[in-house]
Amino acid sequence: MNKAVALKYKAYEENAPKVLAKGKGELARKIIEKAKLYDVPLFQNETLADMLLNVEVGEEIPPKMYKAVVDVFIWLYKLEEKAQLSE
Template structure:
């Protein structure tokens, strides 16, 4: 079954990233489709997604998941740097 979680982080507002969408099956596919529509990169980590699915919408991620989510933000930052260098 397809699973997806979308995170958001506002640097000067949030203490930690928040779950802004999550779901399984058709809902997960809709989240993925929407991300693709807006050219939002997709990071795949089954264990992290399974853990994040337990978190309520608009809730900040718990400290125990910081390391896994930091991995996502490092990956995203590298993608952004690479995209800027190719311009």
């Protein structure tokens, strides 16, 4: 079954990343489609997705998930850095 969780984080405005959208099945497919439409990078980690599905939309992720989510943001930063170098 497809699963998707969209996160948002404004470093100087929020304490921690928040769940922007989440879903399974058809809803997950729509979240993924929307991400692709706007060129939002997709990070796949089923265990993390399962944990994040337990966080309500609009809520900050709990501290116990910080390390796992930091790894996602590091991946994203490196991806963006690599894209800038190839321009």
